[in-house]
Amino acid sequence: MNVHSAEMVYSHSFEQLEIQNKPKRFKTNPRNQFPLLKLPRVVLLECIENLDVLEIILFSLISKRAKTIAKLVHWSPLDIHLGTECGPQIVLKCYTDPDNEWVIEYNEDREPSEYPYFDSEETDLTVLHYLFLNDNGNAIEDSKQMTAHICEVFRSPISGIDLCEESEIEWIIKFQPTLRNVWIWDDAITSVETLDHTFKNLKVTNYFYLESVSTVEKFQYKEPIPARFLSIRNSYWLTLPSILNGTNSCVRLQDSKLTPKDINTLLKKWQMGLKLRTLEYLEIKSFTPLDVESFTNEALKDLVWTNGDENDGRPTNVEIDDDSTYTLPEVQTVKNLIRNDGMIGSIFEVFEDDNMELCFSFQVWSKQI
Template sequence: MTEELSFLIDVFLHIFLGLIAGYFLAFSIEALFAGWKVFKSKLKPKRRFPLLQLPRKALLECIENLDVLEIIQFSLLSKRSKTIAKRIRWNPIDIRWASGEEQQICLKLPTDPGLEWIIHYDKKKKFIPIHCPWKYPYFGSTLLGPKSLHCLILKDNGIEDITQMMEHVCEVFRSPIREMHITEESLIEWIIKFQPIIRHVCIRKDVILSVESLDRILKNLEVTESFRSDYHAYFQYKEPIPSRCITIYNSHWLTLTSILTGNNSIIFLYDSKLTPTDINTILKEWQMGFKLRNLEFMAIEVFTFLDIHRYSNEVLNSFPNSVENNGRPMTVKVHDDDIWTLPEGPPVHNIIRSDGMILSIFRHDDVIEGEKIRIFWELQVWNQQT
């Protein structure tokens, strides 16, 4: 019994001494690493260039040579850095709020169209491991043919962060938003208050749920160049859309009344529910000259089970075809640098108005599902004297 007790005490002492030794060893290693970090920091101290301590003239010259993303980063450092960045008279810059799966603020100088800077808000990477070589924010660059893209990638923390960044960018560069993609309803109120006049607007899916919401946009936001919608509406809209160019996908909600009372120059209607009689009415109203006075080009996509020849005859009913195509332009300017090319072949029909203007009608059709036919009408307005 005594020998067994002695053996157990001996084992216990070995274990106890081992634990104490392990503790002091771990403590020593930790202390060693801590000491090494201090030594390393003293051996190679961080030296940063005192940019804000430069004389004012030298400081402004330095900032003027930064690229767009560097200017934005500098202006976000402090109130003073933002004030300094605003003092410089920057060249006008195109600012777009674009959206796909994720949100982007896209910046481009008109003098250098091949170069674009993008602030990209990343939703996919919800968690970045500590050992990962990159963390938010990080940079990326890529070449797409003749174009060069430089990206600043930030974590997407919600719309409020993006609107604050957009306001900051507009203030620093003293430039308005050129194009806005509205991806959720809260952005309607924001853009109306921040910038009620804008060149281009795109309404994404599931944003507009009522006639009242659409009215709120069209009556309080002046879209001077192009209005585009991708949403699925479950209502009928009878008011005009006051923009030079309109592009409407899933356009079954846009009525004939809205088209005829508008002053649009360019109209694209995809998946339209206009009937042959409706399209015939559009042609008649244009020819009479009281409506659609500003029309330059119109495209209508329809789907039908009707016989294509019968459908076409209903559309062109009562219109003689007696105009030659000499001098017809082959392109139409949609907006800015967007050019639409017309078919080279002759139109299926020409209509002339009393003031000499000509409406050339092109038709493209193909069977897509069983006997269902897709018809794409192109209506081009031009002057034979040009």
């Protein structure tokens, strides 16, 4: 079901939403339904200003006139996240109403005639309000149209998106090339050309997560990737210049091909104040023939450091977003480097994780006076 062919269905859904909480003894006679759209505009605006998020969306889908009217109201901005990893889902949050979330999902659990339908769920922190729409085999395209409609009505951009297919990447580049948070999952990027096109045309201002690049072609990427928090799972292709010349605050790399010598260069450039001025945390996991001691010795070669302990005021997490953080590994001691401006760079003990990868962690912080 797309936005442009849904007027009658959503009109009925809007009426159902209005009466669903009424006692069952009350029956609605279609002849007695209130002619909302026939009210004078001033009165109508006062009425719809009291609707919740799902009601506003359903009202705006009734007709072009209803959409025009809905856009006249200055709604509170929405946080809009479009997810497609586990099926199309649009998650909406309102900054002025943190106790509620609204979720639009597409599924095929019921007969087509039963859609749309509603449900709710209460968690420890919020109440989730669901609107379920029929997945008629074109749910991803329908969710794109619905998201675009919501953005227009509420005058709010998409804040975050999950991308699972190359076509979705191209769509978001054309629709809204700047986003706060982006997750690109396995097999969404199938070539080096697509990867380069994505980095050059999609601007991520906060969190950028990238899984595997699905290509047998071996390649290296040397350009900076602009994002405050960068996390790459299969990062064998990311090179030393990409990190050194970037402005990332946090970088987490798995399956990295960066060597202990590369890490040594990173640390020296940081300590001299020549590079990585905005870095807060760096984590590199790599498969290497070196043992932990040899890896550590090479990474720290010619560096002057002092021992620090867990009680020296070093923060235990890194902020990802306004309401989420990344908890740092727990260690008893660290090796501290001091930059010329007094910033401290703590080198965590190199260790082997459950996947037999060696993990190197480096945190930048300052003591509170």
